[in-house]
Amino acid sequence: MSTSRMRAEIGEQPGALRRTLEGLLPRVGDIADLARETRQVLFIARGSSDNAAVYGRYLVESHAGRLATLAAPSIATTYRRKVDLDGVLAVAISQSGKTEEIVQTMEWAASCGARTVAVTNGHGSPLAEAAEVALLTEAGDELAVPATKTYTTQLAALAVLGLGLGADVDRADLDRVPDEVERLIAATEASPALPEIVGELARVPGAVVSGRGIAFGTALELALKIKEACYLHAMGLSYADLLHGPIAVVDAQTPALLVAADDGPTLPGTIALAERVRSAGAKAFTVGGGAGLAGAGNAALAGPDLPEWVAPLGLIVPGQILVENLARALGLDPDVPRGLNKVTQTD
Structure with missing residues (x-):
């Protein structure tokens, strides 16, 4: 089978990340200047961009010490209610910059007293033009409907936003990202766990995808990609929420995909969840989490x-590569999922 457009765009991510970081790191001062007049952050997004916003929220709250929330755009576009947003930095995220609801909600936020930042791959788009500061990603054209390089470059932009908000992190860590993504693509495709996990997921109706904290947005995004490209039921949950009841859905026909960074305070809980899933007779497949999480699951992608x-x-x-392989194993075209368009307009 010929290479899908989605797979080609997955492979373009190291270059897209390099260009994006080169373009945006010099804007840290601009973000800091705007942020001085604010005390909290409101993220405005839908779809994959909303999952990127979840990462932004955890980053801002855990490392920059600012309250961050996710907007409900319907308050602006459907209920048409005014909210006091004095002291708020509104960050609108849209890969195209053309989704009317997101543009309207950012403009509404400004009319309510917020300062505005746009994160978009749409150079010259309505969103970029309307924002006070536009963080333009350099993903290039993305032709496959499932977002890959536009999503990871949004995360890069949000990492730069965190720096501008004073996050207590090492800026030099970002310099390692493009090369590490390039290495990870090759390592994932060579991993014997990839066909094993694909084969297992291809024979079940769905899966639970779970992570927590800074990795939670990754779990949500992986679940969305499984639904979009593979038409399987995939429930994205924080492992804290999963343990509050939905853990009952994990069984022999509903495996768990667990994601975690190789360090951090949520890793021990993710390892414990993998052990609990397996003790219940279900499969636990893992992405990240180092040797500890890999050892707790049935099969692992580094x-x-x-x-x-x-x-x-x-x-x-690794999740993107897993989804692309799974879609093809199911006889589906991952580039053009049914019922979806590249730019989605909502009321």
């Missing part, structure tokens, strides 16, 4: 050798 705060920029990559 994650990036990156600190937790920046790990999501690489952690989703």
Whole structure:
């Protein structure tokens, strides 16, 4: 079978990340200047961009000490209610910059007193033009419907945003990301665990995908990709929420995919969850988490050798490759999932 466009774009991510970081790291000062007039952050997004926003939220709260929340765009576009957003930095995220709901919600936020930042791959787009500061990613054209390189470059932009907000992290960690993603692509495709996990997922109706903290957005994004490209039921949950009841759905026909950085405070809990899944007679497949998580699961894809705060920029990559392989194993075209378009307009 010929290489899919999705797979080609997965392979373009190291270059896209290099260009994006080169273009955006000099903007840290611009972000800092705008942020001085704010005290909390409101992320505005839908779809994969919303999953990127989850990463942004955890990064800002855990490392920059600012309250961060996810917006409900319907308050602006459907209920049309005003909210006091004085002191708020509104960060709107859209790969195209053309989704009317996101543009309208950012403009609404500004009218409510917020300062505005756009994260978009759409140079010259309505979103980029309307924001006070536009963080333009350099993913290039993305033709496959499932977002890959536009998603990881959004994460890169949000990492730069975190620096501008004063996050207590080592900026030099970002310099390692493109090479690590390049290494990870090759390592994932050579891993004997890849066909094993694909084969197992191809014979079940769905899976639970779980992570926590900074890796939670990765779990949500991987679940979305499984639903979009493979038409399987995939539930993305924080492992804390999973343990509150939905753990009952994990069984012989519903394996768990668990994601984690190789370090950080949520890793022990993810390892314990893998052990609990297996003790219940279900399969636990893991992405990242180092040797500890790999040893607790049935089959493992290695994650990036990156600190937790920046790990999501690489952690989703084995998941992307897994999804592309799974779609083809199911006889599906991962480039053009049914019922989806590259730009989705919502009311």
